[in-house]
C-alpha cells in the first residue's frame with residue numbers, strides 16, 4: 162500500500178497528522194499522462210467531520226524536465242497549500258475517464274472534492290491533480306541560462322560561437338540592446354539609448 166493511502170480507523174477525533182513521502186511515479190492514476198517528478202512530500206492533518214474527511218496541509222515536489230532554452234535537464238521545485246474534502250459515497254457524476262473525474266473534482270475555489278467508498282482514503286488522486294495543475298508551462302535549468310545558439314546550436318552556457326550577426330529575431334530579442342549594437346555596429350550608441 163502506498164503511504165498516501167490512509168486507513169480510516171487511523172483518523173481519530175483529534176485528526177491524523179500526515180507526513181508522508183512517495184515517489185512521484187507511484188501517484189500516477191492509471192491512464193494519466195506521465196510526469197517526470199521527484200518524490201512528493203505531503204504534510205498536514207486529516208480530520209473527520211461526519212461523512213467528510215478533510216485534509217489540510219501542503220504538498221511539495223520537484224518537476225524534472227528539460228530546459229526550454231538549452232534542452233539540458235531542469236528541475237523546478239513546487240510547493241502548494243492544499244485543502245481536500247473527501248465525501249463518503251459515490252460521485253454524483255460517475256465517470257470511467259480520469260480526465261472527466263479531474264474536472265468534476267475541482268471547483269473554482271481551488272478546493273479539491275473527491276468521493277470515496279472504501280475504508281481506505283486514497284490521497285493519491287488529489288495529490289496528482291494538484292501536481293498536474295501546478296505543472297510549469299516551461300522550465301529553465303537556471304534563470305540565467307544562455308540557451309542554444311539558434312544558428313549553430315552551440316550550448317552558449319558551455320561555449321561561444323561566431324554566429325552573432327545572425328538575423329534571427331530571437332537572438333535580437335534575447336540580447337536586447339546589445340544585440341542591436343551587434344547588428345548595426347555603425348549606429349551611434351547614444352541614439353540607441355534615446
Ligand SMILES: [Zn+2]
Pocket residue numbers: 228229230231232233301302303306307308
Ligand atoms: Zn538551460
Ligand SMILES: [Zn+2]
Pocket residue numbers: 310311312313314315322323324325
Ligand atoms: Zn552559433
